[in-house]
Amino acid sequence: MTTIRQEDFISSVAAALQYISYYHPVDFITSLTRAYEREESPAARDAIAQLLINSRMCAEGHRPICQDTGIVSAFIKVGMDARFEPAPGEERKDIQQMVDEGVRRAYLDPDNKLRASILADPAGARKNTKDNTPAVVSVELVKGAAVEVIVAAKGGGSEAKAKFIMLNPSDSIVDWVLKTVPTMGAGWCPPGMLGIGIGGTAEKAMLLAKESLMDPIDIQDLKARGAKNRAEELRLELYDKVNRLGIGAQGLGGLTTVLDVKVRDYPTHAANLPVAMIPNCAATRHAHFVLDGSGPVYLDPPNLDLWPKLSYDVSAARRVNLDTVTREQASTWKPGEVLLLTGKLLTGRDAAHQRLTAMLDRGEKLPVDFRGRFIYYVGPVDPVRDEVMGPAGPTTATRMDKYTRQMLAETGLLGMVGKSERGAAAIDAIREFSAVYLMAVGGAAYLVSKAIHGARVLAFADLGMEAIYEFDVRDMPVTVAVDSQGASVHQTGPAEWQQRIAGIPILQ
Numbered sequence: 001m002t003t004i005r006q007e008d009f010i011s012s013v014a015a016a017l018q019y020i021s022y023y024h025p026v027d028f029i030t031s032l033t034r035a036y037e038r039e040e041s042p043a044a045r046d047a048i049a050q051l052l053i054n055s056r057m058c059a060e061g062h063r064p065i066c067q068d069t070g071i072v073s074a075f076i077k078v079g080m081d082a083r084f085e086p087a088p089g090e091e092r093k094d095i096q097q098m099v100d101e102g103v104r105r106a107y108l109d110p111d112n113k114l115r116a117s118i119l120a121d122p123a124g125a126r127k128n129t130k131d132n133t134p135a136v137v138s139v140e141l142v143k144g145a146a147v148e149v150i151v152a153a154k155g156g157g158s159e160a161k162a163k164f165i166m167l168n169p170s171d172s173i174v175d176w177v178l179k180t181v182p183t184m185g186a187g188w189c190p191p192g193m194l195g196i197g198i199g200g201t202a203e204k205a206m207l208l209a210k211e212s213l214m215d216p217i218d219i220q221d222l223k224a225r226g227a228k229n230r231a232e233e234l235r236l237e238l239y240d241k242v243n244r245l246g247i248g249a250q251g252l253g254g255l256t257t258v259l260d261v262k263v264r265d266y267p268t269h270a271a272n273l274p275v276a277m278i279p280n281c282a283a284t285r286h287a288h289f290v291l292d293g294s295g296p297v298y299l300d301p302p303n304l305d306l307w308p309k310l311s312y313d314v315s316a317a318r319r320v321n322l323d324t325v326t327r328e329q330a331s332t333w334k335p336g337e338v339l340l341l342t343g344k345l346l347t348g349r350d351a352a353h354q355r356l357t358a359m360l361d362r363g364e365k366l367p368v369d370f371r372g373r374f375i376y377y378v379g380p381v382d383p384v385r386d387e388v389m390g391p392a393g394p395t396t397a398t399r400m401d402k403y404t405r406q407m408l409a410e411t412g413l414l415g416m417v418g419k420s421e422r423g424a425a426a427i428d429a430i431r432e433f434s435a436v437y438l439m440a441v442g443g444a445a446y447l448v449s450k451a452i453h454g455a456r457v458l459a460f461a462d463l464g465m466e467a468i469y470e471f472d473v474r475d476m477p478v479t480v481a482v483d484s485q486g487a488s489v490h491q492t493g494p495a496e497w498q499q500r501i502a503g504i505p506i507l508q
């Protein structure tokens with residue numbers, strides 16, 4: 001029988017969550033670097049460069065890779081000959097409580113405070129729990145005397161694109177995946193991974209898909225050695241065919257949409273073919289460790305020489321002064337063009353938009369003047385030490401589509417900055433009001449925060465990270481995603497690259 005001290009378990013979980021907030025897994029960086037080197041689409045290559053630069057900055061500065069520091073999933077295999085022991089006088093916790101205590105410590109760590117994103121009462125008040133608890137914990141009792149722990153922090157943008165279907169046994173899994181991935185848009189911040197769970201029951205398939213994302217990226221090894229079973233055959237086929245969709249980094253069109261496809265399967269009922277698919281994003285974060293009773297585990301820092309040293313070339317970018325820019329000037333910007341924004345940038349996301357549009361409906365005066373201004377869809381991480389603002393990457397703009405027409409029609413807003421594509425109704429409104437939509441790179445949050453030189457709350461302070469701020473930005477890089485005529489780079493980019501890829505015989 002092995003005794004695992006409760007405190008060792010908790011402090012190991014807390015340390016691992018801090019670790020993954022700023023260190024990408026090495027296999028992810030190696031694979032992303034490879035994608036960067038072979039990418040031929042300039043816009044996608046530029047986006048991958050920003051992700052790699054951001055990753056290195058985070059690893060060096062110990063600050064979060066993404067402003068969305070995720071919901072914590074923990075997969076715990078408890079050996080049947082292991083037992084947990086609280087210190088004398090300490091309250092005994094169950095596994096959920098121990099994991100939650102680790103989450104609490106990690107997310108409230110004053111040296112690297114992480115964003116609390118978890119809301120209780122999800123169908124009602126949606127109230128922030130303030131410490132990112134509770135985690136989603138899966139426990140398995142296994143043979144042995146050790147405790148194996150995997151912790152992951154999953155971004156809401158990629159979790160939002162999780163899919164499940166109960167296929168007929170004769171249906172094609174490949175067809176379903178290829179039909180479904182384009183409907184997921186770019187809100188899951190590709191390039192990343194797809195985890196696919198096949199078989200079991202509905203809940204088993206979802207769990208298999210999520211667990212598969214905890215495996216290291218090894219598709220190139222699989223290609224080299226060849227598939228040994230049906231699951232591996234599917235991995236190879238889907239990796240090639242999904243990349244042939246041409247979606248590319250951030251949905252801009254390009255050679256790499258997925259760095260790997262994972263497949264796990266389990267026996268199922270003769271009448272069923274359950275299939276789950278969960279994407280993992282540019283902020284892939286997970287850590288694995290084993291407690292054997294000898295004390296807490298603190299993972300070694302990775303060798304940062306494995307991170308490429310890239311510089312971001314903005315010499316061709318158009319410089320835009322946000323304080324003086326006019327609708328006429330903005331109408332000359334073309335989809336795919338890179339801009340460097342300087343000046344005052346407003347912020348606001350879901351909750352702020354809900355309040356603003358409710359005020360407009362009631363005919364009330366808004367607390368902020370949006371005329372001729374740009375709004376950045378963001379929920380930043382709190383600053384630490386001498387930072388003006390913590391990591392502050394864009395959130396998914398598609399969620400703001402339902403507010404866009406009213407905001408453009410009734411506030412005089414000139415443009416928006418976010419990530420991922422816009423839907424048809426939002427694009428129509430952008431065209432009608434000669435507005436523009438710009439995108440920053442989802443997952444390059446620390447890099448973006450370095451362009452913020454001032455920040456003050458203008459309204460809705462009680463919303464915390466969802467308050468309306470005014471940022472003072474300098475040379476903030478963005479790409480024109482929807483121009484004032486309604487042309488969208490998320491439509492033209494993938495269509496162009498899908499055609500180009502068709503001429504490439506084997507995707508590496």
Ligand code: SF4
Binds near residue numbers: 068282442
């Ligand atoms: S990379 Fe994108 S999907 Fe992932 S956590 Fe960040 S914003 Fe969310």
